[in-house]
Amino acid sequence: MNKLARLELKRNSLKPYHLAVSIISVVILSFLYLLAVIPRMDAADADAEMFMSYDFIVGLDNIVSMAIFSIMSAAMASKFIVDEYAGEKVIMLFSYPVDRKKILDAKIITVFSYTVISMLLCNGIAFTIFLVTESLFPLCQDTIDIGLILNCVSSMLCYSVSAGLLGIIFLWFGFRKKSTIVTIISACIVVSVLCQVIAMTLFAHFVLIIILAVIFLAAMLAWTSLRYQVKNMEV
Amino acid sequence: MRNELAVSTRQLTKTFSGTEVIRGCNISVEKGTIYGFVGKNGAGKTTIIKILLGLLKPTTGEVAVLGLNPAQNNLEVLRRTGSLVETPVFYEHLSAANNLQIHLEYMGVGDTDIEHILKMVGLVNVGTQPVSTFSLGMRQRLGIARALVHKPELLILDEPINGLDPVGIKEMRELFLCLAKQKGITILLSSHILSEVEQIADRIGFIVDGIVVKEISPLEIRENYPAGLEDYFMQIVSGGKVNE
Structure with missing residues (x-):
């Protein structure tokens, strides 16, 4: 599997995705400061109070990151997988004496891993810079403690894995129609609804766990279905 | 049979x-x-x-x-088996040699003189030139090279x-x-x-x-x-x- 994943990286250029991740990092960091500065912009607004908590800022930032990275994952999956199985490349792909399902697994694992690692790195760096500057020149009135840092790390991990899993679900939509557009549009629609739901249950951990479990199950079903489709494909 | x-x-x-x-x-x-x-x-x-x-x-x-x-x-x-079906497609941003190298890795074959195969099909002095710049004839030659390179x-x-x-x-x-x-x-x-x-x-x-x-x-x-x-x-x- 390692060899197949390595070959995926060799034959597909990651440069556009590295560039995208760099831009997203800047956007995420800016977004953190924007959230922290909201109460200062309109101190009279009672709703602005919630932005005074680091837990809320981190939670909201994680949701936005998950949305962005899951759409990036969908774009990457459409390039790495949908394009290859939809176009003329599929003949080349099926001419290799390697189990079709293993090639698909390698592709999905590559896209999933890239999404999770890049989101972890991106948010990890953004949170670190934000919390360091907050400890020196605080914008927010909340306190930074070990509980907050643990919450940051665990939620970041959770949302990063979710972004990767969502990418697999969006891939399933796109693969059915062999269409990049369907992949991206399905990603945008599902993510916008899902983010609304998660944002409403930001501090209801039980509901959040159920949502994440559903995402995990849906991704596994999508993966199984994709493996079945690829195994039986005629080109 | x-x-x-x-x-x-x-x-x-x-x-x-x-x-x-x-x-x-x-x-x-x-x-x-x-x-x-x-x-x-x-x-x-x-x-x-x-x-x-x-x-x-x-x-x-x-x-x-x-x-x-x-x-x-x-x-x-x-x-x-080595095959060439319909119009051959390649990894466009890679050179001819890199395309063949990837093919060999998928085929599980290691000891092949890629330069010799390229020479056999008349693709000489293509160096690191990406396949996207190849003419139709060059692509066809590379397709034949790919069919041959793993010694089928x-x-x-x-x-x-x-x-x-x-x-x-x-x-x-x-x-x-x-x-x-x-x-x-x-x-x-x-x-x-x-x-x-x-x-x-x-x-x-x-x-x-x-x-x-x-x-x-x-x-x-x-x-x-x-x-x-x-x-x-x-x-x-x-x-x-x-x-x-």
């Missing part, structure tokens, strides 16, 4: 959405020979080639490639000389003859260029509307049909002689 055959099909059929595009097809390709596959556009050449490679599953009938059923032993057939026992080539100039066509003709006669590689190739098939094939299969209606050697055609292969072909595709 006789074991000296590299490829054989018996009563092969393939149906797409209720339409039978391959109808009771029989082919026999002996090991170490060159088999030319000719027919009009849409006659079923590429469909049969895809069935031989396991890319399509036959609806009914028997298929044996190197003694194996490509539907059941697909990976083994692919490991021992059988080459299945769909229109391998498409896009080649007369020099390229002559070079490929010499290469195919050398591979078959000196290295014992079996070659099954389809082509619209009848004169080429006549010059290199040991046996020619004529396919009309999904049926191989005749398998014959160029020598027999020359002896029995002085008007030549083109007239013979026209007669076959309009008359539909059935394979004995």
